[in-house]
Amino acid sequence: MTAELIIFVLLAVIAVAAALGMLLSSNAIYSALFLVVNFGVVATFYLLLGAPFIAMVQVTVYAGAIMVLFLFVIMLLGAERLRHPNQVLSWQQPLAVVLVMALLGFAGYVVSMQGLASPPVDVANTVSYGSPAAIGELLFREYLFPFEATSLLLLSAMVGVVVLTAVDARRGVSRGVSRDRRS
């Protein structure tokens, strides 16, 4: 138990430091890489909680696929550096402090009124909780309909992306390009 606690504290420090590093670094690439560190640490939290499947999803989807997209877009746009980090957001900073205080106050009030409810499942005593088999069972039995509806949703989103970006065959040019020429 104590060993686990020590590991948790160490990882928590790394996670918070990485999150701060992401927010405070002025280079977008560094921010993205800090975020990767943060995602990796969160994945190990899931492992500590006995949820290997979610940990793997965290690594492959967030730390893997989404971060590659992030880095790709940042490099594509050449937007590594913030140009005027202070001028752009100067008047918003005090406002942000006030809003964060309000959020923390409200969250604290809700938690103190509600109390920290016990988790719905006793994690420690359920060996299969969060295992790939248990999640597959849930997805294809209890949550079969949401699962199938999601696939339909993704299909329609994909069609939408094609519609909005596809080259118009009749005109032979992308419609975006043809508009640029006209203007």
Place this chain on the structure above:
Amino acid sequence: MTISNLNLVGTLPLLFLSAWACGLLLVDLWIPGDRKHMTGWMALSGFAITFFWVSSNLGQREEAFGGMLAIDGFSNLLHLVFLGSGILATLLALNYLKQHDIERGEFYPLMLFSVVGMMIMSMAKDLIVVFLALEMLSIPLYVLVGFARTRADSEESALKYFLLGAFSSAFQVYGIALIYGATQATGFAAIGDAVAISGASPLLLAGIGLMLVGLAFKVSAVPLHMWTPDVYQGAPSVVTGFMSVGAKAAGFAAIVRIFFSAFHSLAADWAPVIVLFAVLSTVIGNVAAISQTSIKRMLAFSSIAHAGYVFVAIVPGGYGALSDFAASAVIFYLAAYGLTNIGAWSVVIAVDHADGMGSDISNYAGLARRSPGLAAAMTLFMLSLTGLPPTMGFVAKFYVFRAALAAGYTWLVVVGVVTVLISAYYYLRVIVVMWMNSGDGQVVTPRALNFTVGVTAAATLVLGLLPGPLMAIVESSVRGLF
């Protein structure tokens, strides 16, 4: 879960339409670019088959997918509203897309996907399904709004709708998460049980509020209405007619089902919020509509106001015995608004197309002399939107106000009637401009558009004169559901 409570048979119309949409995507590949209207006709037949399938079996009381979906009179009647608006909008689109040179086969499958999302929304008995359905109806709409892509206003409205829609979805997911945190359930029945035992906690109320933000955005209720005029104006008018009916009805379907079943015992907490939405939407929607010169923006503000009237009907839902009454008033109102509004948008499309015409209200000058049929239909639609007899809009408003009176909200009904009087000014102004002023320019209407205008006008008039049979069907279908 065993196969028997999957109940695939009960969901067959829904599954059929989903399969039809996927199949149409494939078939469309073999249809040559200059004959994309064939895709439209196929989408139309898919809608029509499902429409008659659902209407042949209105009174079902079943569940499917282990209690995630309800198949009952409430969902079936709303399915008819969604499918009907799909049919009428597809008919309009057949000519509209060609005339605006934006004809692409993907338009119709996207419309089918959106209707599938709306249908799921009215059946949902689980917050996860509600969220997925909301996304499934919204994402195709974002694309359809931007379908006239080379036009800057279409792109602008698509981007606005998408960004604000994504933002409101985030509110909704957060709300669902908080509700799950408070009740440890996502199914409506389980949430209802948990709420009945534990009562209202701040966490639960915060969750309900955030979820309501997401849904109120979809139905464009004040103060979440800012996107409506810009999006309605910029989107292709066919899409506007479709979304102003379908998305609104779907949003209200989810609100009714969630608040009447899951949060029924918290009526004292949510009723004031619903009353606030009702008052703000009717007052601000109608007052802002007065100063509009574009008929599209006027209809957008009118749609905001109509969302307010539906909220008036939802208020009595918290009073146990009245919830059936409220639900049937909501359905009837949405059906009336749907028929009238799609009819009005068809006239807008017709006038928009004509030479030297546009979407300004002044463009309607002298329409009565140039195209008497169209002007007569538009007169009927404007009367119905105002809520004057002998139209369906009058009957719908009558039911809504009667439900609110039964719950003792006399002052809310007074506000409603006063705002109806305000709205009469701008609706009747269109009639005056059409019949009293003179103007020129010939309006040539394609046959499909004439058919749409004719059907909606006839339905608005007939159901206004003889609302009894329809109301009886609605009442018997929802009796005892909530």
